Amino acid sequence: MASLLDEVCGEVVERRTSGRSRTAYLHVNFRAIAPLNRPLQIEARIRRSVGRKTYVDATIRDGETGLRPMLRAST
Numbered sequence: 001m002a003s004l005l006d007e008v009c010g011e012v013v014e015r016r017t018s019g020r021s022r023t024a025y026l027h028v029n030f031r032a033i034a035p036l037n038r039p040l041q042i043e044a045r046i047r048r049s050v051g052r053k054t055y056v057d058a059t060i061r062d063g064e065t066g067l068r069p070m071l072r073a074s075t
């Protein structure tokens with residue numbers, strides 16, 4: 001799950017900024033158990049950019065209910 005969040009955050013940065021990027025830190029809150037064999041909904045958005053640094057927030061929710069996030073990440 002953490003790798004998935006890292007990947008999605010990295011992809012958002014790759015798409016929204018010029019040049020290559022790499023993760024400096026990844027903070028993940030595991031707030032609820034993620035279900036197996038169910039679709040997941042993953043959202044990532046850029047919180048702010050300062051110079052060459054980009055801060056990203058991401059969540060994973062149950063893809064069917066879309067209810068409160070099971071995981072939250074910031075990079």
Ligand SMILES: CCCCCCCCCCCCCC(=O)SCCNC(=O)CCNC(=O)[C@H](O)C(C)(C)COP(=O)(O)OP(=O)(O)OC[C@H]1O[C@@H](n2cnc3c(N)ncnc32)[C@H](O)[C@@H]1OP(=O)(O)O
Pocket residue numbers: 006007008010011014015021022023024025
């Ligand atoms: C269709 C399109 C598809 C595209 C698909 C694309 C998919 C992409 C998917 C991608 C998936 C992506 C998955 C992956 O990416 S996977 C790769 C995982 N990441 C790495 O391997 C990074 C390894 N580390 C480094 O390269 C260096 O340590 C970095 C570059 C991070 C820093 O370098 P360095 O150590 O030489 O430091 P600096 O002197 O240049 O410092 C620069 C600034 O950064 C600040 N700082 C440093 N460390 C941290 C930290 N831990 N937390 C907070 N801040 C930190 C530092 O204070 C300074 O701030 P300021 O003083 O300037 O304010």
